[in-house]
Amino acid sequence: xxxxxxxxxxxxxxKASTPKSTNNFxxxxxxxxxxxxxxxxxxxxxxxxxxxxxxxxRIKSCKRIIMRRNGIKQTFQERILRPLHKxxxxxxxxxSKQGKESNRxxxxxxxxxxxxNPHHYQEVNHIDEDxxxxxxxxxxxxxxxxxxxxxxxxxxxxxxxxxxxNYQCFGHRMQKINGKPLIAVNxxxxxxxxxxxxxxxxxxxxxxQIAYAxxxxxxxxxxxxxxx
Numbered sequence: 001x002x003x004x005x006x007x008x009x010x011x012x013x014x015k016a017s018t019p020k021s022t023n024n025f026x027x028x029x030x031x032x033x034x035x036x037x038x039x040x041x042x043x044x045x046x047x048x049x050x051x052x053x054x055x056x057x058r059i060k061s062c063k064r065i066i067m068r069r070n071g072i073k074q075t076f077q078e079r080i081l082r083p084l085h086k087x088x089x090x091x092x093x094x095x096s097k098q099g100k101e102s103n104r105x106x107x108x109x110x111x112x113x114x115x116x117n118p119h120h121y122q123e124v125n126h127i128d129e130d131x132x133x134x135x136x137x138x139x140x141x142x143x144x145x146x147x148x149x150x151x152x153x154x155x156x157x158x159x160x161x162x163x164x165x166n167y168q169c170f171g172h173r174m175q176k177i178n179g180k181p182l183i184a185v186n187x188x189x190x191x192x193x194x195x196x197x198x199x200x201x202x203x204x205x206x207x208x209q210i211a212y213a214x215x216x217x218x219x220x221x222x223x224x225x226x227x228x
Contacts, residue, residue: 042113044095051081051095053109057134059083059093089131107134117141125150182214184223192228 040055052060063078083091083106091106111117111124114136121141128138129151142150179195184203193199196214200207205221212218213225 040114044109045112047095047097050097053106053113055110055114055136057091057106057110057136059095059106059109085132091132091134107131107139110134110136111139111141115139115141123147180214181228182210182225183228184225186223191223 039058041052041060042054043049044051044053044059049064050062052062054060059081061076061079061081063076065073065075067073081093083093084103086092092103093106093109095102095104107124107126119141121143123142123144123146125140125142125147126133126138127140130138179197181192181194182196182199184191184193184199191199191203193202196207196211199205199210203221209220210225213220213223214227217224217226219225
């Protein structure tokens with residue numbers, strides 16, 4: 001009996017996926033790069049030939065030869081610069097040109113090099129709210145209002161202010177604290193307050209009299225008052 005020959009599976013050609021434009025990033029054949037495939041480098045404006053920024057948020061100094069004052073040539077090899085972590089959470093890098101050093105925010109360098117800004121927005125937003133993730137796919141140009149109201153910005157700002165003692169929470173509202181912290185002492189207890197205003201509100205006393213007693217380490221309404 002003739003044996004049936006197995007049919008070879010027909011190969012299907014994969015359709016080439018067309019990159020989509022996101023985050024105001026105008027994709028062209030000259031500036032498109034898939035972050036999963038390759039890292040693209042571009043010169044930093046005003047530092048051409050000295051430094052370059054990548055689509056991954058890295059900064060490198062270019063290989064160059066300089067002439068020393070003694071007439072000897074010195075070669076500087078290409079190297080990746082180590083970013084500096086600022087107190088505000090952003091990453092910066094120190095760039096040097098003609099003996100002058102300048103600290104620049106890395107996310108702004110990436111956005112300026114890779115993301116078009118037709119509306120001339122002044123601020124750059126981190127889409128995932130991670131200030132250290134400076135990949136081009138995580139950045140977008142935006143307005144100051146958009147940046148301030150984006151994501152969990154208000155909640156994170158409120159928590160920071162509470163930790164720093166700049167605000168105090170009263171139920172569902174937050175009140176800014178102005179003035180010096182103080183204490184009120186009597187024979188039974190020691191009370192602490194963030195300000196004379198808050199002490200007057202809680203105890204029902206006169207704020208002016210409380211402030212006067214604190215300045216003079218005096219007594220008022222059965223308490224001895226003093227600033228901390």
